[in-house]
Structures are given as structure tokens and as C-alpha cells.
Amino acid sequence: MRYKAGLETRERILGATRSLVAQNGLDGTTxxxxxxxxxxxxxxxxxLFASKEQAIxxxxxxxxxxxDPDPDHHxxxxxxDLVDAYVRFLEESPELSRVYIRIGVSGAGSNPELTGRMVRHHQERVGRFAAAMKRQSPDLSETLAERRAETLVLALNGIALHRIIDPAFDVAWHARVLLDDAAAVS
Amino acid sequence: MRYKAGLETRERILGATRSLVAQNGLDGTTxxxxxxxxxxxxxxxxxLFASKEQAIxxxxxxxxxxxDPDPDHHxxxxxxDLVDAYVRFLEESPELSRVYIRIGVSGAGSNPELTGRMVRHHQERVGRFAAAMKRQSPDLSETLAERRAETLVLALNGIALHRIIDPAFDVAWHARVLLDDAAAVS
DNA sequence: TTCAAATTAGAGTGGACACTCAAAGAGTCA
DNA sequence: TGACTCTTTGAGTGTCCACTCTAATTTGAA
Structure with a gap:
């Protein structure tokens, strides 16, 4: 894995894996x-890879x-900003976002490392949304902000999900509705 | 398939299929x-079944x-009412609801009949939510009600999805947040 | 130019999968 | 009871899967 040819091949394999997982899901990729x-x-x-699982x-x-964009902006x-960043990710990296949603949905298969990573990712994401919420409405209690943030994150996932079935689906508009509705309350 | 024994066996097979699909997904069920x-x-x-696919x-x-509860109440x-009915379904039929979410969400695999059925189901569901919205706020335009209803339905799916990963997740509370937020706008 | 290490080729392996089939066993009628 | 159909049995089939292995080829540092 030190020669140029090997690295190129590795990239080609990862690219193919990305497309296939986005299209056929984790199990459907051979x-x-x-x-x-x-x-x-x-x-x-x-x-180059020890197993199929390693590539996936x-x-x-x-x-x-x-x-998770711009970790520095924390x-x-x-x-x-957070909602816009997610929408941008969905629109600008359709393959990666499909992969992301597929795991979120299938519970990361039975891979414990991946499941753990996904759970941690979700928690961090909710935390970041909750912090933004508290900044916006400081009189919100900590736990209420967390729970409301989780509702929003999961709702966004629900929206993102629909794009797997309908690629023409207007993610941005629907995400905006969720954001506005959430804002209308606080 | 006319004798009593056959019908009983059929039910046992469907029950087993239901559990396994809920637990392992469509592809993971053998x-x-x-x-x-x-x-x-x-x-x-x-x-009793022509294929594995037929049972699934x-x-x-x-x-x-x-x-779709109480089709008569249309x-x-x-x-x-609609949100509550969905929450009740999620809580009272956990196995079926997991099956529902797994397909609704993963695009029903590659079975066209199932995909079509799911798309139709989604449209009807959105229509029903939209009608309820219009009844509640008559000055909402037809198309806006449809799109807002779709946002709500998909957000609910996102919430429901999280229960596959975390069975202790409080679906009812989060569904209520979505409902209240939506109400706060109109 | 030499040569060890990295990379490819591609036939091959064992296991799991969905599915079949012929024969034996039950259930339900007249 | 006889006769017919439905049901169960369980070994067997072919296919596809992830993965291996050996030998040939290519790479690049010295």
C-alpha cells in the first residue's frame, strides 16, 4: 500500500463502494x-482491504x-446555520448523504463500532443544536432545549430520508418549515 | 391451504416473519x-408461500x-387525532411499526409492487393530514397545506425511526412537540 | 541494473442462501 | 372404509456470496 498504483486503486474501490452503498444499501453491496x-x-x-466490511x-x-461542518464554529x-449546513450537505454530497441516511436508518447493521460512532454522532449533533437553541432563547431549560433539539434533528432526518425515494424532493423548503415552526414557539 | 392445519401453519410463519423483519430488516431475514x-x-x-418475498x-x-386507522373517520x-393515532400505532404494535418504518424508509427494497404501495400510502396519508390542516386553518392554500402536511408526516417518520435504535425513546413527547410547533404557526 | 516489496491476475474454496421434490402422513369428504 | 386432497418431511440442487492462494507482473529505492 505504499506505491502510487495501490493508492489509486484504493480510491477507485472506495468510490465504487460509496456509489453502491448509496444506491443499494449496506447489505445490497457485493x-x-x-x-x-x-x-x-x-x-x-x-x-488493499482486509474485508468487505472494512471498505464499507x-x-x-x-x-x-x-x-458535521466547520467543527471550529462550535x-x-x-x-x-446548522440547518442550512445540513441542507447543503444533502444537496452537495448526494452520494455521501445517502450513505449517511442508509446507516441512520438500518441502525448501522450489526457493526458495533459503527453503531457506537453513529450514536455518539447523534448525541453531539443534538448537543450542538441544543446549544444554538439556548443561545437563541436563553430562558429555555437545559433538558427542554435538548429534547426540542432532538425533535428537530430527527425531523430533519425524516425529511432527508424521503429523498432516497424521491430524488426531486425539495429538502430545503421542508427543512425551512421545521426551522420556522420551531422558532415560532420560542 | 384449505385444511385447518395449513391455516395455522400459515399464521405461525407470518408471525415469525413479522418478528424477524422487525428485528433484522428485509434483507436480514432468511x-x-x-x-x-x-x-x-x-x-x-x-x-404455503410461493417465495420468501411473498411472505415478506x-x-x-x-x-x-x-x-391508517379508522378509515371511516375520513x-x-x-x-x-391523526398524530395520536400514529403514536398509538407505534406504541401498541411495536413489531408491525418497525416493519413499517423499515420499508417506508428503506424504499421497500427493490420490490416495485411494494414501493408503489408505499408511495400511494404516503400520498394518501399526506392528503389526510393536509385536509385536517385546512379544516383547522381554512385560509391556508391547498398546496401550502399539502407541503406543510408532508413536512409533518416525514418529521413523524423521522421520530418513529429513532425508536428502532432506542426502544426507550419517548415517541409521544416528540410527536407532540412537532404538532404544537406546527400549530403555533397557523 | 538489481532486487525485494507491492501489486495484480484469476481460478478456486467452503458455506449460506432460496428453493425443489418425491414420498410419507393427516384431514375430510362420500 | 375408501379415496382424494392437503400437509409435512428432509435430503438435495444450483447459485451466489465473501474470501484465499499462488504465481506473474510492476514498482521504485539503491
Missing amino acids: IKAICELAGVLPGSFYN VTVVREAIDAV GTDTLQ | IKAICELAGVLPGSFYN VTVVREAIDAV GTDTLQ
Whole structure:
């Protein structure tokens, strides 16, 4: 894995895995399909990855990390910033976002490392939304902000999900409705 | 399929299928597991069902139908009635509701009949929510009510989804937040 | 140019899968 | 009871899966 050729092949394999997981889900993605799309034979695949799962986990990690934008902005962004960032992620990285939603949905399969990562990611995400909420309406109690933030995050996931079935679905508009409704209360 | 024994076996198989699909998803459910849980051998399974898919489709249909409560009430129920009914379904039929969410959400696999059924179900559901919204705030335009209703339905799905990962999740509370937020705007 | 290490090729393995089938066993009529 | 149909049995089939292995080829540092 030190030569240039190997690194290129690795990228081709990850790209193929990303597309296939986005299209067919975690279970529906086979080594054969990955190899064909990447223009590689099984021997090459297993020279670079220990297992099918390793390739998929790599792609999934990539997807989870891509959802959390600008980690530096922690503590300054508004609720709208966070919602906008998510919408942008959904629109600008359709393949990665499909991967992200697929795991969120299928519970990350049976991989414990991935499940743990997804749960932690969710908690962090809710925390970040809750902090933005509290900044916006300081008289909100800590726990109420957390719970309301979770409602919003999960609702956004519900919206994002529908795009797997209907690619033309207007995610931005619906996300905006959720944001406005939440704002109308506080 | 005319004798009593056959009908009983059929029910046992469907029950096993329902549990397994709820637990392991559509792809993760195997004939072997269904047969073991139902206390039946493959030959018996194939005496009653033409394929694994047929058994799964039967269970999925059941789940989709169970979401739509009281079809007679059409045209009289409030938004809160509809939300409450969904929450009740989620809490009282956990297995069916997991099946429902798994397909609604994963795009029903690659079965076109099932996908079509799910899309139609979604549209009807949105229509029913939209009608309740218009009844509540008559000055809402037709299309706006539809789109806002869709936002609500999808957000509810997002909430329901989280229960697959966390069975202790308080669906009712979060559903209420969505309902109240939506009401606060109109 | 040499040569060890990295990379590919591609046939092959064992296991799990959905599904079949012929024969034996029950249930339900006349 | 006889006769017919439905049901169960359980070993068996072919296919596809993730994954392995050996030998050939390519790479790049010295």
C-alpha cells in the first residue's frame, strides 16, 4: 500500500463502494459489484482491504464526518446555520448523504463500532443544536432545549430520508418549515 | 391451504416473519430463520408461500394497512387525532411499526409492487393530514397545506425511526412537540 | 541494473442462501 | 372404509456470496 498504483486503486474501490452503498444499501453491496465498478479483481481488493466490511466502514465514517461542518464554529452558529449546513450537505454530497441516511436508518447493521460512532454522532449533533437553541432563547431549560433539539434533528432526518425515494424532493423548503415552526414557539 | 392445519401453519410463519423483519430488516431475514422460529421445515413453507418475498410482502402490506386507522373517520379527524393515532400505532404494535418504518424508509427494497404501495400510502396519508390542516386553518392554500402536511408526516417518520435504535425513546413527547410547533404557526 | 516489496491476475474454496421434490402422513369428504 | 386432497418431511440442487492462494507482473529505492 505504499506505491502510487495501490493508492489509486484504493480510491477507485472506495468510490465504487460509496456509489453502491448509496444506491443499494449496506447489505445490497457485493464485492463482485465493487470490483466490477472499480475495474479491479478480487485479489486486488483483498490486497488493499482486509474485508468487505472494512471498505464499507471507511465509506460510512467518511459520510458521518461529512455531516458535521466547520467543527471550529462550535459555540457561535445559529440554529439556522446548522440547518442550512445540513441542507447543503444533502444537496452537495448526494452520494455521501445517502450513505449517511442508509446507516441512520438500518441502525448501522450489526457493526458495533459503527453503531457506537453513529450514536455518539447523534448525541453531539443534538448537543450542538441544543446549544444554538439556548443561545437563541436563553430562558429555555437545559433538558427542554435538548429534547426540542432532538425533535428537530430527527425531523430533519425524516425529511432527508424521503429523498432516497424521491430524488426531486425539495429538502430545503421542508427543512425551512421545521426551522420556522420551531422558532415560532420560542 | 384449505385444511385447518395449513391455516395455522400459515399464521405461525407470518408471525415469525413479522418478528424477524422487525428485528433484522428485509434483507436480514432468511427462510431458515423463519422456519426455525415457526417450527416448520422448508417444504412446509413452500407449500404455503410461493417465495420468501411473498411472505415478506404479506407482512409488509399488513404493516402499511395498520398505520391508517379508522378509515371511516375520513373528513372529521383533527391533526391531533391523526398524530395520536400514529403514536398509538407505534406504541401498541411495536413489531408491525418497525416493519413499517423499515420499508417506508428503506424504499421497500427493490420490490416495485411494494414501493408503489408505499408511495400511494404516503400520498394518501399526506392528503389526510393536509385536509385536517385546512379544516383547522381554512385560509391556508391547498398546496401550502399539502407541503406543510408532508413536512409533518416525514418529521413523524423521522421520530418513529429513532425508536428502532432506542426502544426507550419517548415517541409521544416528540410527536407532540412537532404538532404544537406546527400549530403555533397557523 | 538489481532486487525485494507491492501489486495484480484469476481460478478456486467452503458455506449460506432460496428453493425443489418425491414420498410419507393427516384431514375430510362420500 | 375408501379415496382424494392437503400437509409435512428432509435430503438435495444450483447459485451466489465473501474470501484465499499462488504465481506473474510492476514498482521504485539503491
